[in-house]
């Protein structure tokens with residue numbers, strides 16, 4: 001028995017799914033996962049996990065894992081050695097750069113991969129190739145929130161920690177479904193609400209699980225959140241309820257902001273949002289009576305043509321009411337992927353070096369040029385969206401993408417597919433032969449989180465270490481090693497022995513991470529950036545100053561952006577989102593038996609009213625058609641949605657079920673985040689198959 005016990009290994013890791021950042025021990029014997037055991041000392045979750053964290057790991061040992069580099073020969077892929085594959089990539093990249101310039105190459109990073117890997121990838125794009133064309137999937141989700149917070153309070157991240165959310169007097173969720181998308185965070189809110197008298201307000205199109213237990217659930221018409229937010233700010237100012245001392249001492253731009261609110265009366269808000277005047281006043285009263293308010297939001301705010309402005313309206317309302325810088329207050333854009341925060345933090349963005357320092361800033365660039373001994377490009381590069389457009393225009397010739405399922409998750413995928421086909425050279429690095437990989441010229445097999453070391457940064461800005469559980473399967477390798485080998489093939493002399501060497505370099509260059517070190521991150525320890533040189537974390541931001549040179553926050557006037565009109569024919573509004581059981585398209589959860597047997601196909605939710613009027617029965621097969629494509633799914637009749645609002649789950653694995661066959665190429669005008677949540681469709685009932 002003791003022999004058997006010795007072979008059982010316990011390794012600390014951090015969840016690979018959502019941005020809550022749960023950590024736990026994985027019990028393994030050889031390559032078998034025996035169990036996931038959460039530990040008291042885990043800083044975020046303690047002894048909790050959700051179904052994904054607990055049962056979502058079988059994919060690591062899936063027979064479908066890529067284990068060898070593959071090179072395209074005509075319509076086929078043939079196995080190749082690492083040397084052959086990397087030599088081919090190096091020579092193609094060199095040739096394309098020589099013929100068309102460095103900006104003909106684009107780099108799409110992964111928010112599933114570690115901080116160190118994202119750091120190296122942007123270094124590869126900037127220092128080895130010489131382009132700022134590097135981005136990550138925050139472009140598809142929370143870029144509007146980050147840019148809104150950067151322009152109002154200065155830092156593109158959550159203001160405090162989950163502990164602050166728990167301590168808050170009033171939690172408001174807007175366009176978010178934490179019970180399914182951020183489950184362990186939601187349990188904290190549920191607990192505080194039940195046991196500590198915390199108030200909960202939910203504003204959404206759909207009556208989600210938190211809405212059912214909220215003190216107030218407010219249904220708003222699609223795309224109108226910024227109107228009620230502005231109207232509440234105006235109402236506060238009209239009532240004289242604003243936090244005058246806070247505004248006087250800590251905030252700029254009040255006068256201009258006041259002027260911008262003129263049209264946002266309660267009547268105007270009622271007319272456009274469908275929220276009654278009485279309800280708007282009730283919302284204002286709840287905020288006024290609370291000593292501390294947190295606002296949590298997600299894709300229901302950001303994925304709109306006015307996503308940055310709506311996020312800005314949230315920050316403005318929090319400023320007007322003095323809800324920043326104290327425990328239990330602040331702005332909480334809930335990060336989707338495990339490391340979407342970290343991918344942005346560590347510089348896979350077209351305009352930013354690690355730690356949000358601008359590529360255009362001569363002093364910052366000089367610091368990196370000195371450290372890396374190269375000339376760096378000054379102008380911000382293409383974001384994800386512009387890269388696809390760049391292919392269409394003919395100025396982007398090659399793309400290197402890792403850990404990102406672009407051909408499913410980008411909006412209007414019929415358009416994306418067409419462009420990916422037109423690339424001269426496409427490298428995809430992934431754990432699986434993804435849908436995106438079908439378009440590749442070279443496919444490189446990467447290792448998932450359990451097969452490597454590194455750090456992830458959760459939605460709280462908390463940096464946590466993960467330790468290697470298994471050896472990489474087959475010939476697959478951790479992404480950072482692949483970048484290093486490719487850089488060296490292209491003439492660099494990188495010599496990182498371990499991800500800690502990469503973090504040390506990032507810490508020496510980026511002020512926000514100055515005191516981040518692997519020693520301080522041992523085991524279940526964590527650090528929350530900004531981390532001072534002495535290693536001290538900053539869990540709660542803005543206690544004394546906002547992150548601007550004068551230390552003051554900025555109220556930014558914003559106006560309403562109407563969604564694009566696609567014609568009356570497409571008379572249903574299509575909302576969409578995640579499920580508790582699956583993560584996005586399901587490349588990982590769909591290959592984890594413990595999860596997949598529970599839920600395996602997507603569905604569309606239809607209101608009782610429409611079901612009655614159109615004679616649609618629960619389980620009926622329907623076709624949804626938008627100007628961009630069509631899909632076929634089963635209907636679920638429910639009172640969660642109202643009127644002509646539909647809700648489609650995103651866990652499609654089949655081509656003709658994918659939500660992004662329906663979404664458009666319109667986007668937030670500031671960050672280019674697609675307006676996934678503003679799709680219009682028509683619906684037909686089909687004969688059962």
Ligand code: SF4
Pocket residue numbers: 015016017018019020021022045049050051052053054182183184185
């Ligand atoms: Fe993983 Fe998020 Fe679930 Fe925690 S809440 S176990 S981080 S998916």
